[in-house]
Amino acid sequence: MLDFVPIWTAILGLGVFFYVLLDGFDLGVGILYGFTANRVSRNLVMNSIAPIWDGNETWLVLGGVGLFAAFPLAFAIIMPAVYFPVLGMLLALAFRGVAFEFRYRDALHRTFWDYAFCLGSALATFAQGIVLGAFIQGFEVAGRNFAGGSLDCFTPFSIWTGVSLLFGYGLLGAGWLVLKTQGELQEWARRLGRWCFVGVIVAIGVVSALTPLLELDIAFRWFSWPNIVYLSPIPILTLLVAIWEWRSLNSRSEVGPFAGAIVLFLLCYIGIAISLWPMIVPYKFTLWDAAASPNTQAFLLIGTLFLLPVILMYTGWSYWVFRGKVRADIGYHG
Amino acid sequence: MTFDPLLLSRLQFAWVVAWHILLPALTIGLASYIALLEALNVATGREIYFRLSTFWTRIFAVSFGMGVVSGIVMPFQFGTNWSRFSDATANVLSPLLAYEGLTAFFLEAAFLGVLLFGRRLVPPWAHLVAALMVAGGTLFSAFWILSTNSWMQTPVGYEVIDGRFFPQDWLKIIFSPSFPYRLMHTVTAFYITTGFVVVGVGAWYLRRGRFVEEGRSMVSMTLWLLTILVPLQIFLGDRHGLNTVQYQPAKIAAIEARWDTVSGAPLTLFALPDEARESNRYAVDVPYLGSLILTHDVHGNVRGLRDWPIEERPPVAVPFFAFRIMVGIGLLMLALVIASWWMRAGRRLYDSVWFLRCCEAAMPLGFLAVLAGWTTTEVGRQPWTVYGVMRTADSVSPSLTGQDVLISLVGYGIVYLVIFPFGVALMARLVRTGPLGAGLQPEPVESGRPDLPVRALPSAEPEVLP
Numbered sequence: 027m028l029d030f031v032p033i034w035t036a037i038l039g040l041g042v043f044f045y046v047l048l049d050g051f052d053l054g055v056g057i058l059y060g061f062t063a064n065r066v067s068r069n070l071v072m073n074s075i076a077p078i079w080d081g082n083e084t085w086l087v088l089g090g091v092g093l094f095a096a097f098p099l100a101f102a103i104i105m106p107a108v109y110f111p112v113l114g115m116l117l118a119l120a121f122r123g124v125a126f127e128f129r130y131r132d133a134l135h136r137t138f139w140d141y142a143f144c145l146g147s148a149l150a151t152f153a154q155g156i157v158l159g160a161f162i163q164g165f166e167v168a169g170r171n172f173a174g175g176s177l178d179c180f181t182p183f184s185i186w187t188g189v190s191l192l193f194g195y196g197l198l199g200a201g202w203l204v205l206k207t208q209g210e211l212q213e214w215a216r217r218l219g220r221w222c223f224v225g226v227i228v229a230i231g232v233v234s235a236l237t238p239l240l241e242l243d244i245a246f247r248w249f250s251w252p253n254i255v256y257l258s259p260i261p262i263l264t265l266l267v268a269i270w271e272w273r274s275l276n277s278r279s280e281v282g283p284f285a286g287a288i289v290l291f292l293l294c295y296i297g298i299a300i301s302l303w304p305m306i307v308p309y310k311f312t313l314w315d316a317a318a319s320p321n322t323q324a325f326l327l328i329g330t331l332f333l334l335p336v337i338l339m340y341t342g343w344s345y346w347v348f349r350g351k352v353r354a355d356i357g358y359h360g
Numbered sequence: 361m362t363f364d365p366l367l368l369s370r371l372q373f374a375w376v377v378a379w380h381i382l383l384p385a386l387t388i389g390l391a392s393y394i395a396l397l398e399a400l401n402v403a404t405g406r407e408i409y410f411r412l413s414t415f416w417t418r419i420f421a422v423s424f425g426m427g428v429v430s431g432i433v434m435p436f437q438f439g440t441n442w443s444r445f446s447d448a449t450a451n452v453l454s455p456l457l458a459y460e461g462l463t464a465f466f467l468e469a470a471f472l473g474v475l476l477f478g479r480r481l482v483p484p485w486a487h488l489v490a491a492l493m494v495a496g497g498t499l500f501s502a503f504w505i506l507s508t509n510s511w512m513q514t515p516v517g518y519e520v521i522d523g524r525f526f527p528q529d530w531l532k533i534i535f536s537p538s539f540p541y542r543l544m545h546t547v548t549a550f551y552i553t554t555g556f557v558v559v560g561v562g563a564w565y566l567r568r569g570r571f572v573e574e575g576r577s578m579v580s581m582t583l584w585l586l587t588i589l590v591p592l593q594i595f596l597g598d599r600h601g602l603n604t605v606q607y608q609p610a611k612i613a614a615i616e617a618r619w620d621t622v623s624g625a626p627l628t629l630f631a632l633p634d635e636a637r638e639s640n641r642y643a644v645d646v647p648y649l650g651s652l653i654l655t656h657d658v659h660g661n662v663r664g665l666r667d668w669p670i671e672e673r674p675p676v677a678v679p680f681f682a683f684r685i686m687v688g689i690g691l692l693m694l695a696l697v698i699a700s701w702w703m704r705a706g707r708r709l710y711d712s713v714w715f716l717r718c719c720e721a722a723m724p725l726g727f728l729a730v731l732a733g734w735t736t737t738e739v740g741r742q743p744w745t746v747y748g749v750m751r752t753a754d755s756v757s758p759s760l761t762g763q764d765v766l767i768s769l770v771g772y773g774i775v776y777l778v779i780f781p782f783g784v785a786l787m788a789r790l791v792r793t794g795p796l797g798a799g800l801q802p803e804p805v806e807s808g809r810p811d812l813p814v815r816a817l818p819s820a821e822p823e824v825l826p
Contacts, residue, residue: 080428087461090435095458098450105439106757112440113768116433117775123429124779127422128786170447172757176764319451321527326455333462
């Protein structure tokens with residue numbers, strides 16, 4: 027029988043990356059929203075993501091259900107292991123999501139929903155960062171079940187990855203705002219972007235140093251001969267892109283900060299994938315161990331191959347429709 | 361003090377799904393109602409349908425948004441709290457849930473924007489197509505979710521290897537024996553629920569003398585629809601019941617609080633089922649009616665709970681009362697529909713204050729009936745997650761402690777109790793604002809989406825673009 031695991035790995039890998047990228051920048055915008063100075067800029071910042079945020083969030087459902095469908099064993103082990111981060115993320119996303127609706131229609135409580143929007147975005151981001159850190163560290167497994175405790179996922183390392191992601195999404199969000207705004211607000215976004223950039227660089231440095239220390243296999247994979255040659259483009263490219271990103275944030279470049287942040291995320295994503303490959307439940311189960319039955323994968327693939335391109339095309343089109351600078355009198359109540 | 365993670369996980373699932381189910385109960389009905397109004401608008405060109413459609417689309421937008429937010433929680437529940445169930449059933453159930461996600465995404469992606477914000481950008485027929493596609497999409501969503509649920513109730517088309525389910529026949533899995541009945545019964549319930557909301561809103565306008573034309577249309581049109589749907593639902597409920605007698609007789613025994621297997625069983629109208637003594641207190645029985653309803657034969661044989669060992673019996677009191685609440689509400693609805701014929705014949709449909717008050721009071725009835733019906737079927741399924749094969753007790757995540765689930769349950773409790781009342785208040789405000797002027801002046805975009813893609817396109821607003 028045909029091996030569907032590579033194609034499902036590709037689909038899921040792409041889906042998760044799209045989610046991180048798309049919801050990443052709008053969560054980042056939500057975090058930066060807390061630092062806005064006045065109502066006009068708050069409205070502009072909100073308007074810059076309003077048309078697209080819910081589409082971005084739908085990727086989370088596809089990611090969750092996709093993991094359930096393609097690699098159910100990983101879903102069954104990882105989800106209970108990150109019980110509280112997932113809980114925090116879901117509650118935060120719910121608060122943040124309805125804040126979009128309630129902020130405009132419920133004038134009396136505007137302030138409360140403004141806070142809900144910012145704190146919800148930050149908590150959801152932090153929770154996702156903890157999931158990432160716990161994932162890299164691996165889980166205690168007995169048979170086909172998670173055997174640890176629900177608080178195991180909170181380690182200094184995972185809390186660090188949580189903080190890192192706050193800076194990372196913040197950088198994506200700042201890049202998006204530079205792209206979508208102008209004048210003073212754009213300058214403000216650049217300024218915050220520079221702070222986030224510093225945080226991101228420290229975060230990448232610490233995580234890159236710690237990860238090989240956590241697991242000998244990862245150190246071996248990166249530093250053994252000849253891997254060190256083949257894999258050297260990743261850190262070198264990261265360094266070059268980081269320099270480019272810093273210069274974009276300090277120049278007049280409008281696209282640069284966002285594009286640079288995306289490439290930085292992509293490189294980190296590839297780096298993590300290289301470190302963990304071919305594990306889906308790190309250090310316990312490979313992608314092939316955790317895969318659904320071939321019959322299941324084939325049945326779902328038929329529809330996915332048809333629906334996914336349509337979804338991608340529409341996503342692209344909706345971004346095209348809303349291209350250009352956001353203005354106060356467009357979109358929401360001016 | 362120790363807490364049982366199994367019980368708390370069940371409470372948590374019940375809590376999040378009970379709030380969530382209220383939204384499809386409204387959005388599925390509203391989507392079809394809006395599509396109907398759009399069709400009438402295109403067919404007759406009458407402006408009233410245009411105003412009504414615009415008005416209800418605004419309420420649809422809020423409820424759809426809340427449905428998405430509470431819906432994201434659902435698939436994660438499977439993983440966090442029911443990991444052993446997920447591991448065991450994923451090969452069979454995951455594609456059904458994934459297809460639901462893809463379909464819903466596809467719908468959201470392609471047509472919702474046009475429905476909500478494309479009114480002035482596309483011609484009326486294209487807007488109608490968008491409304492039809494959104495209505496179809498919500499029904500597709502219901503199709504896959506109810507297919508998943510039905511397979512858990514009446515599993516077929518699978519084999520079990522090493523304690524895990526593997527698919528053998530996808531058509532059998534998707535169209536499991538209880539699925540057609542469950543799908544029709546549920547979708548009709550959602551339509552009726554929405555119908556009573558629309559009637560209630562219309563009655564409220566009529567009684568206050570505001571938006572009278574809109575109110576009359578809502579009340580009259582929807583009561584015609586309910587005239588068909590409420591009797592149909594009673595018929596469908598009976599068919600669904602017969603299907604349950606065949607495939608889940610223990611559930612029926614619990615619903616009817618029947619302890620002994622007898623032929624010519626009575627119908628117990630009211631009782632306090634006592635599970636410890638295996639009998640009913642204060643029972644009010646109607647002789648032979650139970651057999652007549654369940655087997656369509658006065659002397660039909662009805663199985664009692666003693667046929668099953670105690671560890672395979674569902675709880676009795678909860679399905680017993682929930683079922684009676686559902687049926688009682690159904691009969692109330694029927695009474696209101698029959699009263700509407702009387703009112704219509706006497707030309708008092710729009711002026712009788714007490715009738716309009718009854719219509720307003722009936723607004724929550726559908727939601728209560730949906731919750732009661734859902735409670736009946738899900739509690740009646742116990743002690744199984746996959747009926748007769750996998751136990752609920754074997755489905756829960758083994759790593760969770762009672763404290764873990766207590767914390768999450770409190771979290772969901774607080775957040776939902778903030779979000780849902782706000783959402784309801786928001787919709788109530790839209791109702792108070794009313795349909796006047798909708799479509800006559802540009803409405804500010806309020807729903808968290810700007811006026812996609814109305815003013816964002818170059819032809820409509822060139823200065824937006826660089």
